[in-house]
Amino acid sequence: MPNHFQKFVFLGAVVAAALFSRIAYPTLYTGKKGGAGPAAAGAKVPLFVFPPLANVAGGDTQVSSAASGQAPRAAAGSSDGSQNAANGSGDGNVMPPQYSAAFRSTAGAGSPNFTAKGSALPPVIASRASLVADLGTESVLYGSNIDLRWPLASVTKLMTATVVLDKMDLGQRVTVTPAATDADPGQTLLQAGDVYTVSDLLRVMLLPSSNVAAEALADAYGRDGFLAEMNARAAAWGMGSTHYDDPSGLSPQNQSTASDLLRLARKIYVDYPQLLAITRTPQVTITELNSGRQVPVKSINDFAGRSDFIGGKTGYTDEADGNLLSIFRYENQPVLVIVLGTNDGVRFANTLSLYQWFTGNFK
Numbered sequence: 001m002p003n004h005f006q007k008f009v010f011l012g013a014v015v016a017a018a019l020f021s022r023i024a025y026p027t028l029y030t031g032k033k034g035g036a037g038p039a040a041a042g043a044k045v046p047l048f049v050f051p052p053l054a055n056v057a058g059g060d061t062q063v064s065s066a067a068s069g070q071a072p073r074a075a076a077g078s079s080d081g082s083q084n085a086a087n088g089s090g091d092g093n094v095m096p097p098q099y100s101a102a103f104r105s106t107a108g109a110g111s112p113n114f115t116a117k118g119s120a121l122p123p124v125i126a127s128r129a130s131l132v133a134d135l136g137t138e139s140v141l142y143g144s145n146i147d148l149r150w151p152l153a154s155v156t157k158l159m160t161a162t163v164v165l166d167k168m169d170l171g172q173r174v175t176v177t178p179a180a181t182d183a184d185p186g187q188t189l190l191q192a193g194d195v196y197t198v199s200d201l202l203r204v205m206l207l208p209s210s211n212v213a214a215e216a217l218a219d220a221y222g223r224d225g226f227l228a229e230m231n232a233r234a235a236a237w238g239m240g241s242t243h244y245d246d247p248s249g250l251s252p253q254n255q256s257t258a259s260d261l262l263r264l265a266r267k268i269y270v271d272y273p274q275l276l277a278i279t280r281t282p283q284v285t286i287t288e289l290n291s292g293r294q295v296p297v298k299s300i301n302d303f304a305g306r307s308d309f310i311g312g313k314t315g316y317t318d319e320a321d322g323n324l325l326s327i328f329r330y331e332n333q334p335v336l337v338i339v340l341g342t343n344d345g346v347r348f349a350n351t352l353s354l355y356q357w358f359t360g361n362f363k
Helices: 002-024 097-103 153-167 198-206 211-221 223-236 258-271 273-279 344-361
Strands: 104-106 129-134 139-144 173-175 195-197 283-288 293-298 309-317 321-330 333-342
Touching (some): 129 344, 139 344, 153 198, 198 211, 198 283, 258 273, 258 321, 258 333, 273 309
Antiparallel strands (some): 129 333, 173 195
């Protein structure tokens, strides 16, 4: 009899604990299906699934030594929540805001270009890392987990673009290979056998964030050498916590930190203004050279076309969730806002919250 009673008490305790966890932490039971898209109906998958190299608890990660030599192509999928502008993006996960609050920290009351005019606290946003900086001086005005390594997703393509601009002839004809289309077989914009100029593929890579365009450009240059150049630039530009494993951002081993991305954004702002000009353009038309077909291409960046938006890049994978790097012009000075690991559907809203806090409290 006592044994039966003890088993009954133990079973009751287990049931009570399970019910409590469902009530107290409902987001832990939010499901996500593979690739971009809404949460799978009825799925019960833990929300916080971290990539192999991202040691979130410790805020540090060691890059795999396997990165040397030919990097494997990542499995097919979107690296910013959209194969092309028509395919859409987003997912249904919501990261609990208390995560960001627990790590929130400010980093100084002003910069050489901006002084404080208000005392409001920065907004609490659901993200793994975030940053607001005076890009002209690289002064961090707000930072949360800025040295946490995190998967870059399609923010990778900013570095890819710098290599293209420096190392390739923009008028060169590039044939899209079957290997390139394997990076994103569901997309319809670029097909194997299509021929475009480097210039057009660069715009397709940055506006609808085409993974196929990124791979086609790297293949045309020589993929091994292209990746070596990306990583050499990261090292030369002081991005010591950054590693690139592919040119598109599909691999979760493409990792960086908000502080490293600040250095990259400054380099691009100073030396690659044409790159930023592309990213702030709402729509362009490209030409498939075999047929002469004109193809309209739209940006998936909500800020494109905004008068104070200088440029930036979106990013999304299952491992990274939503990333966004944005440069705005305020008081005729560049202001950088970065959010990493935020819900794909609110990365623009989170960026605006931080930017509006900045403009309301600095002049």
